Amino acid sequence: METDISGTLYIVSAASGAGKTSLLRALMDRDPRLVISVSHTTRAPRPGEVDGRDYHFVDDAAFSGLVEAGAFLEHARVFDRRYGTTHAAVEADLAAGRDVLVEIDWQGARQIRERLEETVSVFILPPSRAALEARLRGRGQDSEAVIADRMRAAVSEMRHCNEYDYLVWNDDFDTALADLEAIVRARRLRRARQFHDHGDTLGSLTDGAIAGPPV
Numbered sequence: 001m002e003t004d005i006s007g008t009l010y011i012v013s014a015a016s017g018a019g020k021t022s023l024l025r026a027l028m029d030r031d032p033r034l035v036i037s038v039s040h041t042t043r044a045p046r047p048g049e050v051d052g053r054d055y056h057f058v059d060d061a062a063f064s065g066l067v068e069a070g071a072f073l074e075h076a077r078v079f080d081r082r083y084g085t086t087h088a089a090v091e092a093d094l095a096a097g098r099d100v101l102v103e104i105d106w107q108g109a110r111q112i113r114e115r116l117e118e119t120v121s122v123f124i125l126p127p128s129r130a131a132l133e134a135r136l137r138g139r140g141q142d143s144e145a146v147i148a149d150r151m152r153a154a155v156s157e158m159r160h161c162n163e164y165d166y167l168v169w170n171d172d173f174d175t176a177l178a179d180l181e182a183i184v185r186a187r188r189l190r191r192a193r194q195f196h197d198h199g200d201t202l203g204s205l206t207d208g209a210i211a212g213p214p215v
Contacts, residue, residue: 007098008187009090009116011109011164014124015154017135019170023124024101026173027180034184036101037089040066043081046141074104074111079153083108097196099184106160120187122180123164127171129155 014020028034040056042063051057058066063082066072075084085102093100102112109121126132132154136147161167166183170176187193195202202210 006118007094007096007100008184009094009112009119010099010101010184011112011119011121012101012103012124013105013109013121013157013160013164014170015126015132015157016150017132017154018124018126019135019173019176020103020124023168023170023173023177023180024103026177027184028101030177030181031184034099034101035093036103037085037093039083039085039089039103040072040075041081041083043079043083073115074108076105076107076111078105078107079149085112099187106157106163109160109163120166120183121164122166122168122183123158123161124168124170124176125158125161127169131171 012020012024024036028036038052038054038056040058040063042058042060043055045051045054045057049055060082063075063084066084066086067075071086071088072084073087073090075082077083083104085104085108090100090102102108104112113119113121126135129151133147133151136142136150142150168176168179168183188197
């Protein structure tokens, strides 16, 4: 019997430059029932990023303190910078029945799967290596050496896409966004979620013959 009526934790990963952040922001704009977990990081803010909205920007000592306190659901080192998702960032929303998006790499995804059984994982892919490199260059923020490093890391990251439940190709932005919406919508149509959200209606339709999710 399905008994889980809490929100769903969506793990979303992608190679740098695949368009993950833009897609998730657009998804959030369309779906007010989604919340996004704000991770901690030791890297410096990029132009336009805001502390507390994009990330919690902390120094290495503060990050280490959170690790020692057991505050993280997952944490990893990427490009010599540390990233982590705290338990507090997701558990309250999930318990309240809200769906939570977590942007992490494959290392963090593995850690969360080991700790939480009910997760849905999505990997976003670019249409080609050439398109990915063009997107990285289009930022106009990195040197040739940095771009080369990011491309090598991207290939390494994409080798783990087979560990995810869903693969979404970001060739056409609107299509990729629709695919993400379809994944969320299907998850909400599960029996347990429907009985939780519409129990009174189901009771009236069946004269109260169904008291909960069927076996």
